[in-house]
Amino acid sequence: MTADAFAALLPFIVLSAAAVAVMLAIAIRRSFRLAFWLTAGGLLVTLATLPCALSVAPAYVTGLLLVDAYGLFFHALFLLAALAVALLCLAYFRRRDNENEEIFVLLLTSTLGALLLVSSAHLAMFFLGLEVLTISLFPMIAYSVRASRPLEAGIKYLMLSGLASSFLMFGMALVYGDLGVLSFEQIGASGAELGQKPLALAGLFLILAAIGFKLSLAPFHLWTPDVYQGAPAPVTAFLATVSKASVFALLLRFFTTVHAERSETFLCVLGLLAVVSILAGNLLALLQDSLKRLLAYSSIAHMGYLMVGFVAAGLLRRDLQAETIAFYLAAYTLTSLAAFGAISAISDDARESDRLSDYTGLFWRSPWLAAVLMLSLLSLAGIPLTVGFVGKFYVFAAGVQAETWPLVTTVVVGSGIGIYYYLRVVLAMIRTVDTAFLPAQSLHPAAGLVLAVLAALVLGAGLFPQTLIDAASQTPQISAGAPKGNRHSAP
Amino acid sequence: MILLWLILVPFIGGLLSLPARRWRDYAPRWLALAALAVDAVLVLTLFADTGAAPKTDWLAQVDWAWIPRFGIRFHLALDGLSLLLVGLTVFLGFAAVLCSWTEIRERQGFFHFNLLWTLAGVIGVFLALDLFLFFFFWEVMLIPMYLLIGIWGHENRAYAAMKFFIFTQVSGLLMLIAILALVFLHYQTTRSLSFDYFELLEADLYPGAARWIMLGFFVAFTVKLPAIPFHTWLPDAHTQAPTGGSVLLAGVLLKTGAYGLLRFVIPLFPGAAQDFAPVAMTLGAVSILYAAKLAFAQTDIKRLIAYTSISHMGFVLLGVFAGNAQALQGAVMTMLAHGVSAAALFMVAGALQERLHTRDMDKMGGLWTLAPRIGAITLFFSVAALGMPGLGNFVGEFLVLLGSFRVDTAITAFAAIGLILAPVYALYVMQRAFHGPASPCEVRDFGIREMGMMLCLIAATAWMGLHPQSMLAYTDARVNGLTRTLAQRGP
Numbered sequence: 001m002t003a004d005a006f007a008a009l010l011p012f013i014v015l016s017a018a019a020v021a022v023m024l025a026i027a028i029r030r031s032f033r034l035a036f037w038l039t040a041g042g043l044l045v046t047l048a049t050l051p052c053a054l055s056v057a058p059a060y061v062t063g064l065l066l067v068d069a070y071g072l073f074f075h076a077l078f079l080l081a082a083l084a085v086a087l088l089c090l091a092y093f094r095r096r097d098n099e100n101e102e103i104f105v106l107l108l109t110s111t112l113g114a115l116l117l118v119s120s121a122h123l124a125m126f127f128l129g130l131e132v133l134t135i136s137l138f139p140m141i142a143y144s145v146r147a148s149r150p151l152e153a154g155i156k157y158l159m160l161s162g163l164a165s166s167f168l169m170f171g172m173a174l175v176y177g178d179l180g181v182l183s184f185e186q187i188g189a190s191g192a193e194l195g196q197k198p199l200a201l202a203g204l205f206l207i208l209a210a211i212g213f214k215l216s217l218a219p220f221h222l223w224t225p226d227v228y229q230g231a232p233a234p235v236t237a238f239l240a241t242v243s244k245a246s247v248f249a250l251l252l253r254f255f256t257t258v259h260a261e262r263s264e265t266f267l268c269v270l271g272l273l274a275v276v277s278i279l280a281g282n283l284l285a286l287l288q289d290s291l292k293r294l295l296a297y298s299s300i301a302h303m304g305y306l307m308v309g310f311v312a313a314g315l316l317r318r319d320l321q322a323e324t325i326a327f328y329l330a331a332y333t334l335t336s337l338a339a340f341g342a343i344s345a346i347s348d349d350a351r352e353s354d355r356l357s358d359y360t361g362l363f364w365r366s367p368w369l370a371a372v373l374m375l376s377l378l379s380l381a382g383i384p385l386t387v388g389f390v391g392k393f394y395v396f397a398a399g400v401q402a403e404t405w406p407l408v409t410t411v412v413v414g415s416g417i418g419i420y421y422y423l424r425v426v427l428a429m430i431r432t433v434d435t436a437f438l439p440a441q442s443l444h445p446a447a448g449l450v451l452a453v454l455a456a457l458v459l460g461a462g463l464f465p466q467t468l469i470d471a472a473s474q475t476p477q478i479s480a481g482a483p484k485g486n487r488h489s490a491p
Numbered sequence: 492m493i494l495l496w497l498i499l500v501p502f503i504g505g506l507l508s509l510p511a512r513r514w515r516d517y518a519p520r521w522l523a524l525a526a527l528a529v530d531a532v533l534v535l536t537l538f539a540d541t542g543a544a545p546k547t548d549w550l551a552q553v554d555w556a557w558i559p560r561f562g563i564r565f566h567l568a569l570d571g572l573s574l575l576l577v578g579l580t581v582f583l584g585f586a587a588v589l590c591s592w593t594e595i596r597e598r599q600g601f602f603h604f605n606l607l608w609t610l611a612g613v614i615g616v617f618l619a620l621d622l623f624l625f626f627f628f629w630e631v632m633l634i635p636m637y638l639l640i641g642i643w644g645h646e647n648r649a650y651a652a653m654k655f656f657i658f659t660q661v662s663g664l665l666m667l668i669a670i671l672a673l674v675f676l677h678y679q680t681t682r683s684l685s686f687d688y689f690e691l692l693e694a695d696l697y698p699g700a701a702r703w704i705m706l707g708f709f710v711a712f713t714v715k716l717p718a719i720p721f722h723t724w725l726p727d728a729h730t731q732a733p734t735g736g737s738v739l740l741a742g743v744l745l746k747t748g749a750y751g752l753l754r755f756v757i758p759l760f761p762g763a764a765q766d767f768a769p770v771a772m773t774l775g776a777v778s779i780l781y782a783a784k785l786a787f788a789q790t791d792i793k794r795l796i797a798y799t800s801i802s803h804m805g806f807v808l809l810g811v812f813a814g815n816a817q818a819l820q821g822a823v824m825t826m827l828a829h830g831v832s833a834a835a836l837f838m839v840a841g842a843l844q845e846r847l848h849t850r851d852m853d854k855m856g857g858l859w860t861l862a863p864r865i866g867a868i869t870l871f872f873s874v875a876a877l878g879m880p881g882l883g884n885f886v887g888e889f890l891v892l893l894g895s896f897r898v899d900t901a902i903t904a905f906a907a908i909g910l911i912l913a914p915v916y917a918l919y920v921m922q923r924a925f926h927g928p929a930s931p932c933e934v935r936d937f938g939i940r941e942m943g944m945m946l947c948l949i950a951a952t953a954w955m956g957l958h959p960q961s962m963l964a965y966t967d968a969r970v971n972g973l974t975r976t977l978a979q980r981g982p
Contacts, residue, residue, distance in 0.1 A: 364598075378634065383630055383633075383634065383660075384626070384627045384630040384631055385627075385631060385634075389630075393667075396664075396667055396668060396671055397561070397671055397675075400668055400671040400672050400675060401671070401675045408668060412661065412664045412665065412668070415660075415661070415664055416657060416660070416661040416664070419656060419657050419660050419661075420653065420657060423637075423652075423653055423656060424653075426641075427641055427649050427652070427653070430638065430641055430642050432597070432642065464557075464558075465558055466557075466558050466559060466560060469558070469560045470560075473560070
């Protein structure tokens with residue numbers, strides 16, 4: 001192995017080592033705090049190795065992985081998100097002594113899966129990364145084993161994930177059977193005649209179905225509300241952000257490298273998925289009384305908005321597409337982490353507070369917590385001052401520039417409906433009730449720290465988005481060798 | 492810099508009034524007054540700098556880079572029109588704080604925070620000359636207003652707040668799409684990506700595109716104005732808002748719609764606006780008559796005043812689209828005069844509700860004998876609103892009718908019927924609430940604070956009626972510019 005390849009692989013190696021270290025530490029001494037500090041240290045060291053990997057990017061390693069700026073942007077995002085989730089776990093599982101440590105091992109391995117997924121350049125690594133991510137997620141979802149809801153959610157996710165994986169396998173088999181290659185680049189090289197290869201095209205659609213399941217795009221979304229509601233709140237935060245963002249980042253890399261956008265049908269299907277997701281997600285969210293279910297449906301709608309950005313920007317230019325997706329995913333990750341973090345902060349292992357009635361008058365009981373939740377809801381609704389607005393601005397900018405008017409109209413309709421249910425939560429929080437009868441919410445310092453940082457980021461990146469835009473637009477280079485676009489000259 | 496401080500002072504004042512509540516219960520309202528006093532000094536310096544009749548177009552500017560990626564700048568500028576409207580905003584800001592003096596007893600810190608942030612947003616709207624920045628302020632002023640209605644409003648506040656927010660937000664998104672379409676069309680011809688007002692004034696649009704983009708702006712501004720058929724949010728929002736909120740809504744927020752028409756729709760799309768003028772003028776005339784008729788049918792005094800607002804705003808719409816110098820001057824004058832008179836009427840209604848705990852005019856009667864000062868002031872502003880010569884509203888409406896008569900005789904004749912309907916509803920209020928048999932209860936008359944405030948508003952109305960030239964001089968340059976643009980680039 002050359003030094004360059006080693007440098008490129010360093011984040012993966014460090015993260016794997018951290019997972020092993022935490023596991024060994026648990027075997028020697030069961031201590032929740034020790035496991036947490038090891039995890040946090042592992043994530044931070046991995047983060048510190050990213051510049052090292054960036055210095056050799058873009059680099060193919062073993063033909064399975066491609067380490068490039070695009071992937072590393074997401075690595076940084078996921079590592080930070082995992083750190084936030086670890087802190088939330090520390091607060092959430094504080095009541096359960098000496099049986100919680102494994103959550104951190106699972107957190108590290110699923111983060112590793114997400115990192116592998118966004119860097120994969122080969123169908124085999126695609127599958128491996130996805131499975132590492134998913135298999136670590138089952139036990140995380142069902143982690144509160146004494147309650148029935150998490151178990152139900154875990155089983156549901158396991159069964160449906162298995163189904164999606166089999167779709168994925170079958171799709172890959174069809175692609176391989178028709179084209180005889182597995183690496184993204186080589187599939188792309190034979191992509192010109194993709195239209196005349198019905199088997200390969202069918203394979204791509206099956207892969208899309210599997211990805212649609214992971215992203216919970218309608219009509220593959222049925223698992224989402226149950227799993228979101230059943231999983232412990234910090235795990236839901238992880239599921240909603242890292243798991244979805246990694247699959248979407250891969251979707252962009254895969255479908256642009258294999259030149260799926262040359263197939264008109266393919267774009268139409270993606271557009272249709274976007275429209276159905278936006279409408280279904282927003283309309284069903286109207287009916288929810290559980291905040292976690294509401295956010296689950298809202299995430300379906302957000303994946304739809306993102307898909308609009310994907311299709312519209314894809315019609316324009318490759319680098320704009322990557323920038324749009326990277327920015328929107330970063331914004332969505334920050335916002336969702338803040339929202340689920342707030343839920344997590346007032347819940348614990350014994351009691352999950354996700355009914356809307358749990359939030360009545362929260363603004364007067366614990367104003368800071370309510371302010372963070374309100375900020376994240378406004379950011380999800382795309383109101384200025386927040387980073388979510390800039391994300392939505394990207395989607396609108398791409399949609400208007402590509403003149404995809406049906407998609408833009410759907411986003412407007414969806415946002416209009418969205419405001420209603422986000423504001424319902426805000427209204428519940430500001431309802432003036434006699435607060436004397438309701439307990440004041442005590443905030444664990446770890447959760448408080450996460451929420452404060454996230455709120456500052458949501459506001460900061462909403463007011464001065466240029467820094468995040470710069471980071472996101474460093475990523476246009478999706479496939480090695482593609483010319484770097486002059487990103488400031490054009491939108 | 493002075494422009495930035497105009498926005499920052501209420502912004503910071505709002506932030507400070509949150510902790511101020513801990514110190515003394517009444518500290519937030521004194522703080523709010525102090526912040527407004529500082530702003531008033533700033534406005535007066537600007538008035539003093541310009542002298543009685545400004546010669547140059549733009550009196551002050553601030554122009555910094557903000558989000559270079561999209562060519563978005565932090566660009567504020569002030570001309571005579573914005574100066575008058577900012578002056579009105581600060582003036583009515585005082586009124587809003589003073590009329591909430593005894594009405595708001597709970598959560599004063601957060602109330603004044605929202606009040607001041609609304610004012611900061613509105614001032615931002617009047618100053619922004621970058622279209623993105625304009626949209627930013629346009630949306631930012633919604634959230635605090637929403638909270639004002641949602642927290643301190645009356646019995647049906649949740650519904651009203653929600654309706655207000657959804658109407659303005661969805662129409663705002665249409666404006667965002669129109670802004671983006673304008674920017675990208677401009678980009679296609681010039682290869683320069685900019686949201687700057689002056690650069691977009693040069694945009695060369697083909698008529699079809701201009702018409703659609705103009706409609707996007709038009710809908711957003713007529714929702715805010717409001718005009719038939721987008722007016723249904725207004726009666727609910729005005730009725731349910733606390734008095735301070737109603738004062739700001741009627742006095743200032745409605746004016747942002749009219750300001751948008753004058754600042755953006757006419758100069759950016761002179762040709763399309765002229766083609767569209769017959770439709771817009773008809774909408775204006777229909778608003779005048781229809782809302783006047785509805786006002787007559789109300790028993791809720793705040794709802795009645797809300798409908799009269801729609802009626803008066805119909806004159807503004809008529810005047811703006813008539814497009815000659817008299818009509819435009821009349822529209823500006825109506826905006827200012829209606830701002831003052833509607834605010835005063837809402838304050839009377841609020842005072843009545845505070846004393847009688849009802850807004851239902853059927854339950855009032857004979858108030859003149861119980862509270863002669865309230866009666867006299869209501870009479871004065873009712874007479875002002877119905878267009879008595881010598882008061883500000885008359886000047887505005889007269890100029891609008893004079894100007895639009897030369898453009899379209901039929902519509903103007905139709906609209907002039909509004910001048911007959913206005914006395915009907917104005918006198919109806921007097922008759923129902925102040926005459927007739929007195930109820931046996933005690934009603935506290937206006938005290939020194941309320942009388943002082945009302946005398947200022949009376950003085951302003953009388954000044955505008957007796958010496959309108961002192962106001963019109965400030966907008967002369969802008970109005971002449973508009974008529975020139977219409978003459979040059981019209982069809």
